[in-house]
Amino acid sequence: MEKESSATYEPKRNSEIRVFESSDEISTDLAEYISQVSEISVKERGYFAIALSGGPLVSFLGKLCEAPYNKTLDWSKWYIFWSDERAVAKNHAESNYRLTKEGFLAKVPILNGHVYSINDNATVEDAATDYEFMIRQLVKVRTIGVSERNDCPKFDLILLTMGSDGHVASLFPNHPAMELKDDWVTYITDSPQPPPERITFTLPVINSASNIAIVSTGDDKAKAVHIAVSDMAEGLDAPTSLPARMVQPTDGKLVWFLDKAAASFLDSKNDDDDACYDRHE
Numbered sequence: 001m002e003k004e005s006s007a008t009y010e011p012k013r014n015s016e017i018r019v020f021e022s023s024d025e026i027s028t029d030l031a032e033y034i035s036q037v038s039e040i041s042v043k044e045r046g047y048f049a050i051a052l053s054g055g056p057l058v059s060f061l062g063k064l065c066e067a068p069y070n071k072t073l074d075w076s077k078w079y080i081f082w083s084d085e086r087a088v089a090k091n092h093a094e095s096n097y098r099l100t101k102e103g104f105l106a107k108v109p110i111l112n113g114h115v116y117s118i119n120d121n122a123t124v125e126d127a128a129t130d131y132e133f134m135i136r137q138l139v140k141v142r143t144i145g146v147s148e149r150n151d152c153p154k155f156d157l158i159l160l161t162m163g164s165d166g167h168v169a170s171l172f173p174n175h176p177a178m179e180l181k182d183d184w185v186t187y188i189t190d191s192p193q194p195p196p197e198r199i200t201f202t203l204p205v206i207n208s209a210s211n212i213a214i215v216s217t218g219d220d221k222a223k224a225v226h227i228a229v230s231d232m233a234e235g236l237d238a239p240t241s242l243p244a245r246m247v248q249p250t251d252g253k254l255v256w257f258l259d260k261a262a263a264s265f266l267d268s269k270n271d272d273d274d275a276c277y278d279r280h281e
C-alpha cells in the first residue's frame, strides 16, 4: 500500500497513540491500562462498567487473565457489556459473546449476574431495543455512570477494534447508523462484513465514555489509522464518514493501541526523540 500523505501527526485533544513492536506488547500494556482504569472507576464510583467488542479484541485480553491481575483486580465490581454483537446464536463461532466467554470470562472471576449479553433470541430490532432499555435501567441506578452533557450512559471503558475500512463496533463507513443522535443502541441489516445483521452502540454512547481504547494491528489498517487521527484531512477520501475518525470523546480520553504496521502511515513530528506519539520499544 502506498503512503498517500506525509502529514505531520499531532495528537488530537484528549487522545494518545501508543505504538508497540508486537501484539504481545500490546496485550501487556493493555492489561495494565485496563487495570488502572478499573481501579480508578471502582474507587470513584464503586463499579467498573466496561463494554467489549468482538473480532480480535479478546486475544489481546490474555494478560489480564494472568498474574498479577487475576488476583489483584476487584473482579466483583466488574460489569460487562458489548459495544456490538453479530446476530447469530450465542453458541455460534461468530458470536462476540461466545468469543468473550471462551477467551476471557471463563478465565476470570467475574460474576455471571454482571454479564449483560445481547439477546440472540429476538429480531435485531427487538434485541437493540431491549439492550438500550436494560442499559437505561442500569444508568438509573448508576451501575453505569451518566454523561452530564447529554444523559447518555457514561461507560468507564469502551474497548474497540477497527477494521481496515475504519469501522468500529458495527458502525460502518457511510452507513446511516453513524448519524443517529438520540438512540443509544441500534441495529443494521446490511453490514458489508458478514453476518449482515448486527446490533451496535451509537456514536453518542461511544463518545460519552470516560475512556475509549481502540486496538488495531496490521498494515491493512495503516490508511484508516492515518485518516482517523490526522488533523489534516485534505486530500483524504471523505474522512468525516470514517467511523474511527468520529470517535471523539466529549469528556473522556481516547487511547490507540497500535502495532508498528498499523502506525506506519503516521509520522513523528521530528525524529525519535521528539515523536508526537509514544513508541513503546
Ligand SMILES: O=C(O)[C@H](O)[C@@H](O)[C@H](O)[C@H](O)COP(=O)(O)O
Binding pocket: 054, 055, 056, 057, 161, 162, 163, 164, 169, 170, 193, 194, 216, 217, 218
Ligand atoms: O465482525 C467484525 O466487525 C470484525 O470482527 C471487526 O470488527 C474486526 O474487529 C475488524 O475487522 C478488525 O479485525 P482484524 O484486526 O482481525 O483485521
